[in-house]
Amino acid sequence: MRAALIALALLAGLAPAAMADRLKDITSVAGVRSNPLVGYGIVVGLAGSGDGNSGLTLQSLQSLISRLGLTVEASDLNAKNAAAVMVTAELAPFMKEGQVLDVTVSTVGSAKSLKGGTLLMTPLMGADGEIYAIAQGNLIVGGLGVEGKDGSSLTVNIPTVGRIPRGGTVERMVEAPFQDTDNLILNLNRPDFSTAAAVAKAVNEVFGPDVATPIDGTSVAVRAPYDPGQRVTFMGMLENIDVTPDAPAAKVVVNSRTGTVVIGGHVRVTPAAVTHGSLTVSISEDPQVNQSATVVTGDGTVVVPGETTVTPDSTVAATEENPRAFVFDPGVSLASLVDAINAVGASPSDLVAILEALREAGALRAELVVI
Structure with a gap:
């Protein structure tokens, strides 16, 4: 049993990091573009x-x-x-x-x-x-x-x-600075300071200290060989290094055209109470039309009927759903947030209204983005 546990521990140590991405999937090389x-x-x-x-x-x-x-x-x-x-x-x-x-x-x-x-x-x-x-x-x-x-x-x-x-x-080649610069600049597809630091650390672990230096939240400078052949080989090794990107900032994205709402996994809500209800007013029209009949006298004289009259008949009804309230506990997670909103049967437009109200109240710990 002890030997089996040791073997499992060694395998776990050799396994790649969870949710790791290759550098070629999360970065691009400055100047290398179509x-x-x-x-x-x-x-x-x-x-x-x-x-x-x-x-x-x-x-x-x-x-x-x-x-x-x-x-x-x-x-x-x-x-x-x-x-x-x-x-x-x-x-x-x-x-x-x-x-x-x-x-x-x-x-x-x-x-x-x-x-x-x-x-x-x-x-x-x-x-x-x-x-x-x-x-x-x-x-x-x-x-x-x-x-x-x-x-x-x-x-x-x-x-x-x-x-x-x-x-x-x-007919003509576009010159690229790939072979002319001392450093290769890796630009993150999604700017993030933590991810930039993680990229530099992962590169230095493979190629040695001070090979990669983070410049800002978007770019990382990597020292590259001067020989063109070695530089291509170096780039092939570099882009296959696994890096675990840092979690993105908490955001709620709302598509105002389709009503789609996407809530990030790190969205949190502070203690808040929400009441949700709706008032429906319906108006139906059923006009009554009165047509005068044609009259024929005993001597055969035809009396022309009078004008048609229309009498409006409107029915107005108002129904209001019982307002339903729910409370968010401190630091409630995404799953709890979705479950609470679904429990009251909120439509996408209602969901957007609730999220906007939570943001105005300071209870939504996320950025609300409308696209």
Whole structure:
């Protein structure tokens, strides 16, 4: 028995920390990020679902054809089989010239569908106005749109947006400071001073003292090797270190559009008494309509009936539920809070009202966030 207990103790010591996360899941490296790209292009080959006589598309077609050595007037063109589109893509970090990326194509005119279309060569620019990729290829459209001559239509998904897998080719690399700095800066996805200190401690336990230094509640500086090959290996080891993030601050998040309420696990309530009740007033209208009858005399004369009269008949009723009260003990936990509110049958709007009242009374030990 003693040997078994010793073995269990050793296994417990070797087991990873509970609720531990890898650094790659809770941090990002400063300067290592993707860059959005955007461009304007033309999709051709549509089956009559294009922009038609849109001035923007006709002008774009005229400019494109003129660059190919032909002279044509915009009035001589018809863009029913073409569409003006915006092309977007994400340039991942460290992508080199010649590598490919996926692009998304979206209409900007009156085109009904991009199904069956082909995107012509489109330069994709970054925020600095420089061209970083070129896009071209056949579109994959998951939506479908049809329209009848009587005006009826049917649309499935979104036929005005398509994708071109591997449709973009990188023409220029974005320089990243990964190899040029003495220290790698790890930025926490959720700023927290305790978590930043825990990250630095975990890194120093693996690589030695003073390798990692917390800068503030968001960033941790880590000394890295100067050799590029060693730096990549070092980063691969670094991002797989397990760290247990500190518990987040107590918050109650309310979605005002959907009525969803999320209560954090560290929310506490000080002693407070809450009374919950509701008053319902209902008004029903049942107007009485009196129509005068047509009268025919003995000699056959028809007497025209009088005007129709409407007599209002309203019924007003008021019902009030018996108010129900509940008391929160000192430091009540999340489970007790939810059970108490559910016991009185509170709706999401009632729950928000109760939480706001508790906050105003100073009894809610949490931040109330409305989104």
